[in-house]
Amino acid sequence: MxxxxxxxxxxxxxxxxxxxxxxxxxxxxxxxxxxxxxxxxxxxxxxxxxxxxxxxxxxVPDFLYPEELRAGLSTSCIGRNIVHYHEVGSTNTVAKQLAERGEREGTVVIAEKQTEGRGRLGRRWESPYGKGIWLSIILRPRVATDAAPSITLLAAVAVAKAIKNFCGLEALIKWPNDILVRGKKVCGILTEMKADMDVVEYVVVGIGLNANLEVQDFPEEIRDKATSLRILLNKKISRVNLVRKLFGEFESLYNLFREHGFSPIRSMWKEMNTTLGQQVQVNTLTSVYSGLAVDITEDGGLVVETKEGTKVFYGGEVSLRKHLN
Ligand code: BTX
The missing domain is CATH 1.10.10.10 (Winged helix-like DNA-binding domain superfamily/Winged helix DNA-binding domain)
Structure with a gap:
């Protein structure tokens, strides 16, 4: 009411x-x-x-309230149900709890601030109050577990398109989960999944997008490699409008994925990436490999020509020789 x-x-x-x-x-x-x-x-x-x-x-206040986001939202699934927090540990953690309790596909958990925002491998994601877009989307794709990594790439394409169409900035994707503008990280994606046997039960896609952060909002040690849309555009943007745009892009790609699989998204990813054709170094938990990134596979793996032969990576840390990481 x-x-x-x-x-x-x-x-x-x-x-x-x-x-x-x-x-x-x-x-x-x-x-x-x-x-x-x-x-x-x-x-x-x-x-x-x-x-x-x-x-x-x-x-209207500059908060990502469900009432604001839903007004004028064109999607039928993504973001129709939104849970908003002013402050939370991690939106991914809350989204996983909700998914466990059977929350429906497309539900989004969004926060003004995260006190324990998570990156990959236990790293921290800086999420100051009222300035970023810190959200997690619950998905229930009917796919086998090995199709799940491609959802990270799908999310990356959705973010890059939203940034491009909303801000006019050229956003490039660094495999698998970073969005870079002018060589600096403006967004990170953390995908978590639960499977039953070999079938995905749910996927939580966590998106951390630096919308209106200013230089002083970043800890000093990441200022040389992180940026925000506000810094890049030299003006504050409407987070509400950008989130709506992101939901729209995400839903279109997700529908495409459900109907035609990863293939059409793979082509878009390849057009927006900054990894292929580059000399890269891939740090896995056990080894470090160097070589030329040549392709991504039909299920989102990175193909690298190394001295030891062609290798396909599904995880690991990729450093591009030409960019700071
Ligand atoms: P990542 O492991 O690829 O990146 C984490 C690294 O990025 C950090 O170690 C740090 O160097 C740098 N970093 C930290 N905060 C920022 C920032 N705000 N902007 C740019 N660089 C930063 C990337 O992990 C995945 C991040 C996902 C974050 C979302 S937010 C909503 C959801 N909830 C949650 O807890 N995580 C996800």
Missing amino acids: KEAVLEILRHHRGTFISGQELSERLGITRTAVWKHIKTLQQEGYRIEAQPRRGYCLQE
């Missing part, structure tokens, strides 16, 4: 609508209307209330 009140206020943004009209249109008492207005004001919506004129929405 709060969302319905907001919807009407949003429709009349900048003009007054009376408590009487709101109560009639929504079929609730004027006291109930007032309670919803109070809640919205506490959430940061600037709503002016005047005795005879009613209510006027003047400003």
Whole structure:
């Protein structure tokens, strides 16, 4: 009901609508209307209330509230159900808990701040308050476990397209999960999965996108390799609009994946990548390999021509010789 009140206020943004009209249109008492207005004001919506004129929405807060994200969202699955936190340990951890309890596909957990944002291999992901896009998407693809790594690549293509179409910046993908703009990391993706036998039960795709961070928001030791859209564009962007765009791109690619498999996404990935054709060093948990990255396989593995022959990697840390990592 709060969302319905907001919807009407949003429709009349900048003009007054009376408590009487709101109560009639929504079929609730004027006291109930007032309670919803109070809640919205506490959430940061600037709503002016005047005795005879009613209510006027003047400003929406710069938070990734479900009500904001859903207004004008064109998807039918991704982001239709959103769980928002001002502060949380890790959105991936919460999303996995929800998935365990049977939460539906497309549900998104999103936070203004993560206190324990996770990268791969136990690394930390810096997630300061109100400036980034820290979210996790629950998926339930009906695929075998070996198709799951390709979902990380799908997510990378979705982010790169969203950045390109929303900000006009050339975003390139470094295998498997980094999005770079002008050689610096603007986004990281952490995909986690649960399987039953050889079939995927759920996948949680965690996306950390540096939207409005400023240089001082990054710890000094990563300032030379990390950046944000705000730094690149020299202006603040609308996180809400960018998230909506991202959901749209993600859903289109995910539908494509479900209908035609990884192949069409692989072609897009290849067009947007900064890894193939490069001399790379791949650190796996046990060894280090050097060679020329030549291709990705039909299931998202990286093919590298090394001195020891052709090798395919599904995990590991890739350093590009020409970029900082
Ligand atoms: P990664 O292991 O590839 O990258 C982690 C490394 O990136 C860190 O060791 C550090 O050097 C650098 N780094 C840390 N924070 C940032 C940042 N904000 N911007 C750029 N570089 C950074 C990448 O792991 C996967 C990250 C996924 C993050 C999302 S956020 C929502 C979801 N929840 C969660 O806990 N993780 C995911």
